[in-house]
Amino acid sequence: MGEASHDSKLDGMGPAGGNNKVYIGTFVHSRTREALELLHDTGVFVDAAGTIVAVEPDCHAAKARDVVCPRLGWDGAALEVEILTARPGQFFFPGFIDTHVHASQYPNVGIFGKSTLLDWLNTYTFPLESSLKQLDKARRVYTACVRRTLAHGTTTSAYYATIDVEATNLLADICLSLGQRAFVGRVCMDHAEMCPEYYRDESPEASLAATRSCIDHVRKVDPDYALISPIITPRFAPSCTSESMHALGALHRETGLPIQTHVSENESEVALVTRLFPDSSSYTGVYDDHGLLTPRTVLAHAVHLTEEEADLVAARGAKISHCPASNSALTSGAARVRWMWERGIDVGLGTDMSGGHSPSILEAARLATLVSRHVAMPLPDGPQRERAKLTADEALFLATRGGARVLGLEDRIGAFEVGMQWDAQLVGLGDVREGEDGRDGEDGGWGTGVLGGDAGNVDVFGWETWEERIAKWLFNGDDRNTKKVWVKGRLVHERR
């Protein structure tokens, strides 16, 4: 299982650039929100900059080498071409996009007791985040988080770091070094009553200055934001003063940088915002009143939005990150994805570690389908119930193209199209094979190696359709099925 065959030399783990590459096999991506597209026997041609320059049907290695490469001008002696052909049953899938994740909370995954949002922050979250001002600790935590999420096929993450400038810059450096596309946000939180004394910005000015400092750092290490982008990150309305939110809104207008924050996660939080910002029409309205509700804004959760708030989000073109694991674990509620879609809002998925327990966007997609069924449950039978449920195809759209739209990257990532970048994963499933003599394999029908370390939990018996294999991957797949991961053409993870 697992290893794809290489017609020429192996991809090396290493910096972007280098040779032109051809990937051959089955490609699966979202054609529309409703439907995956399966491209069999296809060649995807990726140039040295990591950009897809051709998608060729009916393509095998010989045709790639003898017909397509010459057409692309790739037959000069100076350019070496590497060809990777997926094994039968394997497929290429777009890299996953995590639109909401707190890298700084990674060590706390699974640890939340019976808490809900506001006590969870004080009990588990703020102490850990604060401790990452120790850079050695931050390095361990961030490296673990980035490597772990890469291993799960996450090629792009929108990260919250902490309030600490140096530690936030370290996260940007680690993403750049390990090759994960990332938005890296220094967390702004300056509300003296709402934030603990040991973990808050000293003033709106300090909050703004620290944010600028982190932007400067990214500009220095990745001047074109080719892989890493800063993101303006007011934690959430209750933790910010009106002054600091106005300043961050102005910073957005000045720089055009994206914004991320939380909205309407929990009913107590909504009540708190109403109390803290009596002049705003709603929780969403608070961000709008501070110039923070824009087409570049990513709002996490949005569980308890009113109709008016949804209309406001849609009117401003702001996006929503749906975080089903976290919303269930913290008893926040069941967010209504189709309801958001029907109001014209783009939605992606977030792991929301450590409110969410899992580093995997595949698990987020799985839980999105389950939570959508909990949304359906209180309603009477009929079309409305049917409508709330997300299909496997829709969940995988959320995990890829949906996330790309949320982060403003829909022209660059999320699918296999000419002009997009090669952010991709190679997926392989377990194969319950029969023996070569036509009888069942050893031990009565269980192929050798299926219980080996790396085959994972998806058992393919051979009679499944491709659609069923993909559903099996969605529901029982894990990082063992993600054999290789590339970002912008660079191989950034490989199972050995």
Add this chain to the structure above:
Amino acid sequence: MGEASHDSKLDGMGPAGGNNKVYIGTFVHSRTREALELLHDTGVFVDAAGTIVAVEPDCHAAKARDVVCPRLGWDGAALEVEILTARPGQFFFPGFIDTHVHASQYPNVGIFGKSTLLDWLNTYTFPLESSLKQLDKARRVYTACVRRTLAHGTTTSAYYATIDVEATNLLADICLSLGQRAFVGRVCMDHAEMCPEYYRDESPEASLAATRSCIDHVRKVDPDYALISPIITPRFAPSCTSESMHALGALHRETGLPIQTHVSENESEVALVTRLFPDSSSYTGVYDDHGLLTPRTVLAHAVHLTEEEADLVAARGAKISHCPASNSALTSGAARVRWMWERGIDVGLGTDMSGGHSPSILEAARLATLVSRHVAMPLPDGPQRERAKLTADEALFLATRGGARVLGLEDRIGAFEVGMQWDAQLVGLGDVREGEDGRDGEDGGWGTGVLGGDAGNVDVFGWETWEERIAKWLFNGDDRNTKKVWVKGRLVHERR
């Protein structure tokens, strides 16, 4: 990680019996429904029959050999003693108990589309189950299911097979051969209007005769039901005639064998039962009216039970198998575990493959905590909301001792106590280690090997309490963390 050290020779995979054994390390099990107990530096002494004969605190290998073994009379030359000491950070945990699983549906895990119970049965389930009358296919499917669930630490399963006698007997044989403790039920379904013509028992008499045939088979291969027990299995009320249910009730009274069926999974199903059995007071009442509601009865789901039905279940001492994955996937509802407990009903967990997608009872426990929070969501804030939520400890109780009670095995399995049998798993978590020189390991703090094939997804940084490590295991653990599995003293699975 992974390998525990052996003071003497390695355990061999093989039939039960052989040497006395001593297991040394940390043992974790449910002391009560509310609280796990952690026994550090403990020795558990297991005799050649697989029975725990001593649990010794402050025990290391030398003490085991020099003090405890002589006390047990294990120092004779004729008896060899093997000692297995868990590595630091590893722990022994009781084997998981799956109180509701359709082995015959295993190939369909993850495949359910947007269906709900009644259309799911006709679209996905009956065709697959029917096809297992081909014994070659049944062998592949059942072997895959038993090996896969063993690999996830499931030491006991309550299986539904199919209506086919030979295939059902084959499942019993496979469980016996691979060493999984199991209840194996031939599925009874003889209602001509409700079951498809291609997949039903011909008559109540045929249904009873086939059931007796399967009981005879188990009695032949495992005369004392030491590992395998038959279980009387009317599929669910809508698929059975009143005659066949009366006959199966009589069979229970004659044999004392346990019973398993489904109850109140889905609202349409409840309405159907009301229509089909107008003389019974309720869905639960149907079983009671046919002598099928007894202390040995396992009722799967029980999502929509009324107060009166819960009282009837409690009065009869019947048990409930909670199947959260399935209930979410099929939009059945969110079962109220604490509500059942408060009414005096014993509850265990079921994977309910393939209504449920996962072979893992650890995932069932994880989903039980999440679903319990969905139960809490519609309620106003306050103690009631708090009460519905299950803790990590409670979920792991459901997975072990709770399941043992449901299957009437509470004196034999589910914990580490003298007189119980050694049905256990050795659990190891990933370790994000620092380098030996005190600086972080290579790649900035990520210990070598953590992303290797078998370490799994639980990253332990070293500062976690034991309780937090266990919560991390519950939420991100998988079969990679289950290093070894024993049933009745026999090593039945080992990760290599």
